[in-house]
Amino acid sequence: MAGDWLSVPTGFGGLYRILDTNWFSVLLATTTILTTAVTVFLFFQMPFYIHKDSALFQHAGWWITEGATLYVDIWDLKPPLIYFVTTLLALVSFGNMAVLHLLSIVVAVATIIAGVTLLGVLTHRLTDDGFASLVGGLTMLVMTSVYAFPIAGLRPKYFAFLCGVAGLLLAVDDRPFLGGMIGAAAAGFWQLGAPIGFLVVGISLQRGGTRSAARAVGGGLTMTGITVAPFVLNGTVIPLFVETVLAPVYGVERYTLDARLVKLLVQFGPGVAVVPLGVYGWGRGLIAEYSRYWWVAVGGVGYLFQIFVEFQGAIELVVPFVFVSLGVGLLVSVTSVPSRRSVIAGCVVFLIITSAYWKATSSQIKTELEAEYDQRDINNYHSLPDDPKGWPSMQTIYWEKQQPEYCHYRLGVKQQYFEQETGGSLYKTGCGQWPYDDPPVTWLFDTLTL
Numbered sequence: 001m002a003g004d005w006l007s008v009p010t011g012f013g014g015l016y017r018i019l020d021t022n023w024f025s026v027l028l029a030t031t032t033i034l035t036t037a038v039t040v041f042l043f044f045q046m047p048f049y050i051h052k053d054s055a056l057f058q059h060a061g062w063w064i065t066e067g068a069t070l071y072v073d074i075w076d077l078k079p080p081l082i083y084f085v086t087t088l089l090a091l092v093s094f095g096n097m098a099v100l101h102l103l104s105i106v107v108a109v110a111t112i113i114a115g116v117t118l119l120g121v122l123t124h125r126l127t128d129d130g131f132a133s134l135v136g137g138l139t140m141l142v143m144t145s146v147y148a149f150p151i152a153g154l155r156p157k158y159f160a161f162l163c164g165v166a167g168l169l170l171a172v173d174d175r176p177f178l179g180g181m182i183g184a185a186a187a188g189f190w191q192l193g194a195p196i197g198f199l200v201v202g203i204s205l206q207r208g209g210t211r212s213a214a215r216a217v218g219g220g221l222t223m224t225g226i227t228v229a230p231f232v233l234n235g236t237v238i239p240l241f242v243e244t245v246l247a248p249v250y251g252v253e254r255y256t257l258d259a260r261l262v263k264l265l266v267q268f269g270p271g272v273a274v275v276p277l278g279v280y281g282w283g284r285g286l287i288a289e290y291s292r293y294w295w296v297a298v299g300g301v302g303y304l305f306q307i308f309v310e311f312q313g314a315i316e317l318v319v320p321f322v323f324v325s326l327g328v329g330l331l332v333s334v335t336s337v338p339s340r341r342s343v344i345a346g347c348v349v350f351l352i353i354t355s356a357y358w359k360a361t362s363s364q365i366k367t368e369l370e371a372e373y374d375q376r377d378i379n380n381y382h383s384l385p386d387d388p389k390g391w392p393s394m395q396t397i398y399w400e401k402q403q404p405e406y407c408h409y410r411l412g413v414k415q416q417y418f419e420q421e422t423g424g425s426l427y428k429t430g431c432g433q434w435p436y437d438d439p440p441v442t443w444l445f446d447t448l449t450l
Contacts, residue, residue, distance in 0.1 A: 023130035027120040035147040042151040052394040054153025059398040061086025071239035075431040081188035082156035108150035115162040127333035136329020142271040144359040145315040160190035176204035176212040180219025239432020251414035259376040267314040269358030278327030285330035407431035
């Protein structure tokens with residue numbers, strides 16, 4: 001293998017053989033260099049920039065070390081595992097918010113690199129094709145947010161991406177218990193990671209029968225128990241359920257179909273062309289070997305509907321893009337002619353470059369698409385309560401290490417809508433109260449038996 005690296009490739013054939021043989025090293029190096037270089041460049045352009053969502057996750061991690069209670073002093077609809085991570089980082093940073101932010105960026109970069117690399121490994125487990133694995137992994141980089149957004153801080157979607165890929169890989173490797181655990185962790189970081197767990201159970205059932213499926217379920221229940229146990233011990237299961245289960249149901253945004261499709265073009269530009277390429281790969285995979293590739297198509301088709309559930313920005317589609325990337329990898333693997341395989345790879349590289357250019361620059365076409373989207377879009381909610389006057393930004397709260405009086409200090413539109421619809425208030429010192437007249441057990445029984 002070392003000789004392949006040291007030899008000079010003779011034409012495209014020689015380069016193809018080197019990439020096919022050394023796919024893992026090339027994928028790891030490319031992802032590491034690109035993600036690290038872009039992060040360092042953007043950091044010097046915008047020193048210590050932090051997104052408001054990342055500011056909440058990181059601030060809450062610090063505040064928990066100071067005695068705050070998650071989902072009581074801090075309202076959020078994200079599941080708790082991201083706060084396990086940020087609390088640990090806050091402890092390591094000794095309360096220094098600048099150090100905490102730098103550590104969060106490093107962890108975000110490492111998570112993305114690991115996720116993209118493991119996606120290549122997963123493709124290789126499925127296809128035993130080095131070149132297809134390299135192309136499949138690199139396809140994730142068509143989504144520029146994957147490597148350009150870690151500068152803004154830590155996000156649970158990065159971990160949902162990594163855990164989702166790792167859970168599927170463990171299931172394919174016939175390690176159902178660990179696959180179930182890690183697959184469930186994807187949902188523990190982000191609710192929309194939950195379908196991964198079901199796919200892990202399905203893969204385990206096919207590969208090892210009911211015993212393997214039961215082990216996958218056991219792994220998922222174990223992770224669920226680990227996640228929920230701290231809230232059982234401190235008596236905050238109700239706030240956990242209210243904010244991470246009920247609130248997201250209320251928070252589903254209104255949309256129009258044409259506006260969502262235009263938004264895809266706005267967010268991805270020419271990169272959106274990789275989606276039909278991946279979908280075509282699902283079909284070719286099913287035709288070639290249905291029993292091996294069925295779950296890629298099932299997961300991909302299911303996740304395509306996410307644009308109608310959660311699509312505020314490109315990073316929201318990070319898990320659907322896993323299946324698009326797998327589809328592209330499958331397409332390369334079932335294409336036998338090397339020149340055609342190289343054409344697919346060239347298309348992916350072209351889309352990576354043009355997507356980056358689209359995201360980094362302005363153009364007349366982009367401006368017109370944004371105007372078209374604004375014209376076709378509708379308000380996410382029919383009405384919202386007014387923001388409290390004079391309330392500081394999330395960034396100010398973070399850098400000044402404030403301990404807000406009200407638990408709704410992030411002031412996201414979903415939490416505003418939830419409080420409005422359930423008769424609550426934004427001016428609460430403690431959140432997580434049960435919003436209905438019926439007790440939780442009675443309400444749950446009635447809901448499940450309707």
